[in-house]
Amino acid sequence: PNTPLDGAFNIAERIRSNVTRLKIPHKTSTVSNTVTLSDGIVSLIPSSQDNPSRLVTLADKALYEAKALGRNQSVQGL
DSSP, rough: OOOHHHHHHHHHHHHHHHHHHHBBBBBSSSOOOOOOOOOOOOOOOOOOOOOHHHHHHHHHHHHHHHHHTTSSSSOOOO
């Protein structure tokens, strides 16, 4: 809350980077030998036309873009 998009992105990148550095084994993955994190980051100022599901939908689209780009990354939506 009360965080602009660039601030939210920086926080997400720090978290993602820390998860990567932990090198947690992921033996059942077909993508990576270690646990990785993909994020979809969105920030908006609510209006009377918005509802919470819009925010979730936008974040979900950004998450799928991160996965499509190769995973283990953060992508900013909208």
